Amino acid sequence: MSNRYVIKKIIGALLTLFAVVVFNFFLFRIVDRDPLSKYRGRSKLSLEQREAMIRRMGLSGSKWDQFVVYIKSTLRLDFGRSFDSTRPVLREIADRLPATLILVGISTALTIGIGLYIGAKAGWARGSRFDRVSTSGTMVLYATPEFFFGMLLLAIVAGRTGWFPTGGLRDIGANYGFVDSLLDRAHHLVLPSLTLTLGYLGSYSLIMRTSMLETLGEDYLTTARAKGLKESDVMTHHAVPNALLPSVSVIAISFGFVIGGAITTETVFSYPGLGLATADAIRNTDLPMLQALFLVASAAVIFLNLVADLTYGLLDPRIRHST
Amino acid sequence: MIDSTVLKVRDLYVTYQSSFGPVPAVRGVDLDIALGETLGLAGESGCGKSTLAMALLRLVPPTTQISGSILLDGQNVLTMKPGQLRLVRWAQASIVFQGAQHVLNPVQRIGAQIDEAIQLHHGSTSSTVREMLALVGLSDTRADDYPHELSGGQKQRVMIAMALSCNPLLIIADEPTTALDVMVQAQILQLLDNIKRERGLSMLFITHDLSVLSHNTDRVAVMYAGRIVEVGPAEELLRGSIHPYSRALAESFPIIGDPKSRHQPKGLAGDPPDPNLLPSGCPFHPRCNVAIDSCKSIDIKLSAVAKSVDRQVACVHANDESRSVK
Numbered sequence: 163m164s165n166r167y168v169i170k171k172i173i174g175a176l177l178t179l180f181a182v183v184v185f186n187f188f189l190f191r192i193v194d195r196d197p198l199s200k201y202r203g204r205s206k207l208s209l210e211q212r213e214a215m216i217r218r219m220g221l222s223g224s225k226w227d228q229f230v231v232y233i234k235s236t237l238r239l240d241f242g243r244s245f246d247s248t249r250p251v252l253r254e255i256a257d258r259l260p261a262t263l264i265l266v267g268i269s270t271a272l273t274i275g276i277g278l279y280i281g282a283k284a285g286w287a288r289g290s291r292f293d294r295v296s297t298s299g300t301m302v303l304y305a306t307p308e309f310f311f312g313m314l315l316l317a318i319v320a321g322r323t324g325w326f327p328t329g330g331l332r333d334i335g336a337n338y339g340f341v342d343s344l345l346d347r348a349h350h351l352v353l354p355s356l357t358l359t360l361g362y363l364g365s366y367s368l369i370m371r372t373s374m375l376e377t378l379g380e381d382y383l384t385t386a387r388a389k390g391l392k393e394s395d396v397m398t399h400h401a402v403p404n405a406l407l408p409s410v411s412v413i414a415i416s417f418g419f420v421i422g423g424a425i426t427t428e429t430v431f432s433y434p435g436l437g438l439a440t441a442d443a444i445r446n447t448d449l450p451m452l453q454a455l456f457l458v459a460s461a462a463v464i465f466l467n468l469v470a471d472l473t474y475g476l477l478d479p480r481i482r483h484s485t
Numbered sequence: 486m487i488d489s490t491v492l493k494v495r496d497l498y499v500t501y502q503s504s505f506g507p508v509p510a511v512r513g514v515d516l517d518i519a520l521g522e523t524l525g526l527a528g529e530s531g532c533g534k535s536t537l538a539m540a541l542l543r544l545v546p547p548t549t550q551i552s553g554s555i556l557l558d559g560q561n562v563l564t565m566k567p568g569q570l571r572l573v574r575w576a577q578a579s580i581v582f583q584g585a586q587h588v589l590n591p592v593q594r595i596g597a598q599i600d601e602a603i604q605l606h607h608g609s610t611s612s613t614v615r616e617m618l619a620l621v622g623l624s625d626t627r628a629d630d631y632p633h634e635l636s637g638g639q640k641q642r643v644m645i646a647m648a649l650s651c652n653p654l655l656i657i658a659d660e661p662t663t664a665l666d667v668m669v670q671a672q673i674l675q676l677l678d679n680i681k682r683e684r685g686l687s688m689l690f691i692t693h694d695l696s697v698l699s700h701n702t703d704r705v706a707v708m709y710a711g712r713i714v715e716v717g718p719a720e721e722l723l724r725g726s727i728h729p730y731s732r733a734l735a736e737s738f739p740i741i742g743d744p745k746s747r748h749q750p751k752g753l754a755g756d757p758p759d760p761n762l763l764p765s766g767c768p769f770h771p772r773c774n775v776a777i778d779s780c781k782s783i784d785i786k787l788s789a790v791a792k793s794v795d796r797q798v799a800c801v802h803a804n805d806e807s808r809s810v811k
Contacts, residue, residue, distance in 0.1 A: 381582065382587060382591070387574070388542055388579065388582075389579075389601065390575045390606060391571070391605065404590070478592060479631040479633065480591065480631070
């Protein structure tokens with residue numbers, strides 16, 4: 163991959179991130195004229211205290227002054243304090259980030275792996291029994307919102323059988339050794355990651371199936387068959403590498419939805435990650451927290467798109483060599 | 486005699502299945518290609534010539550019906566089990582596909598694509614990618630290139646290198662120069678000719694352009710509506726075709742040095758018939774300028790003409806004195 167391609171993509175990502183930061187500035191300033199109207203302890207504050215607080219939040223002076231303060235503090239990763247817990251927003255986010263990273267990471271890996279496999283197989287054997295069964299199955303998965311799976315799993319698997327905990331990150335109050343504690347966390351992860359996986363499996367599989375169908379008529383597959391390759395090798399060596407290309411770009415776009423899915427899934431399972439934090443912050447109108455969470459979610463989507471772009475460059479020599 | 490026949494096709498029918506019903510693309514074709522011989526197969530788009538080429542290695546869609554027999558080096562391709570068929574593909578007969586724009590995998594290095602065939606049939610060849618590239622006049626540094634980094638002519642050279650990599654007896658060249666500009670076309674034809682001669686290969690050369698057949702084929706067959714309508718020694722046939730369709734095909738190309746033919750090339754009115762709605766009798770009669778009443782009802786079979794033992798024509802006028810060589 164040419165360095166120019168990588169640098170171009172990184173610069174593009176940074177510019178997008180900057181645009182989000184600017185957008186965020188305006189978004190949270192049109193919410194309310196009085197930035198403290200949603201602050202819980204508002205009525206107990208004196209006028210001076212209120213003004214001091216507004217000043218400290220960088221919300222006094224002209225819009226331009228506010229913007230400069232906002233940019234400076236964003237660069238320092240200073241997002242102020244949560245209205246709710248009064249702890250620094252950065253601490254709140256740092257505490258909850260690992261849980262979400264693990265949940266979304268596991269689910270995304272499973273979704274991509276299983277989804278692409280099913281889609282490739284179904285597209286290749288178009289019209290076969292496997293295709294018909296898997297396509298109707300993935301259609302249902304695609305059409306069902308992930309929190310519904312979450313609620314079903316919660317009610318049936320966790321509620322009835324008790325095989326899995328109904329929520330949380332780990333058993334509260336239990337005193338485990340290192341290995342047991344890992345197992346306990348894994349046990350708590352099963353249902354939420356299953357929910358998120360089921361929620362997005364359908365779309366990835368359907369995307370891959372479509373790209374596979376588009377590849378089926380390509381002349382280079384006839385060449386591969388003429389050379390004497392087995393059908394399975396024609397598929398894995400020639401059809402799949404080409405069908406992956408359009409899938410990668412569509413999957414990149416869908417990362418935003420996965421972040422959204424994390425919010426509902428974490429809420430259903432009271433899983434204390436950034437998703438649950440977002441839901442709580444919305445409920446409590448915790449503006450400083452929300453502002454930072456918006457930024458984190460946008461940054462995550464931009465970063466994952468950058469990864470997808472670079473992967474695309476690795477997979478497609480035509481992209482790699484142009485520019 | 487039998488040993489020297491590399492390809493022997495008898496009564497070949499290829500019928501595609503479409504949502505509108507069966508589509509007969511090839512209807513009773515006989516072909517023979519001897520060792521070291523080149524047969525040119527000419528005809529308009531849609532006459533079934535590419536279907537014929539694909540059917541020779543059973544590369545048509547699985548629902549397609551094929552009947553008759555295709556003997557490749559004495560073995561019937563149509564009755565082979567899939568495993569046996571895979572061994573025969575490329576090792577006995579390989580194909581130089583049309584265009585080469587899309588016939589190479591765009592995300593695989595060309596060296597790897599040539600090597601894939603070599604590894605698959607390593608029993609029948611000891612060639613290396615480097616040798617094959619050198620044979621078609623490409624430097625071995627090209628092995629690391631991807632198809633999009635090559636020109637159209639270079640891609641066709643890669644295709645030829647790939648087709649030769651397993652030492653086949655027969656090369657099926659399906660419009661190998663159609664997508665190329667005239668200069669490159671001449672180079673590729675020259676290359677194919679040289680290689681064929683050096684290696685004593687047999688070749689089936691498929692084209693819609695009769696002019697490219699004149700210097701590099703031994704015999705020519707003209708195809709119309711899924712059938713061969715005329716076959717004979719190349720020079721004889723190209724100098725004076727007997728079947729009105731072959732004649733029209735020959736006249737549709739301008740002759741160099743004849744300004745009249747350049748400014749007013751003769752076309753053939755009408756389109757080739759839809760395989761689903763073949764005219765009764767001789768399928769060519771609606772477009773034929775010498776058709777007589779009986780052509781509408783009687784379909785003349787390909788048969789030898791009186792004045793030449795090597796020529797066969799499917800036309801009621803085949804033995805008319807008036808239609809003799811100009």
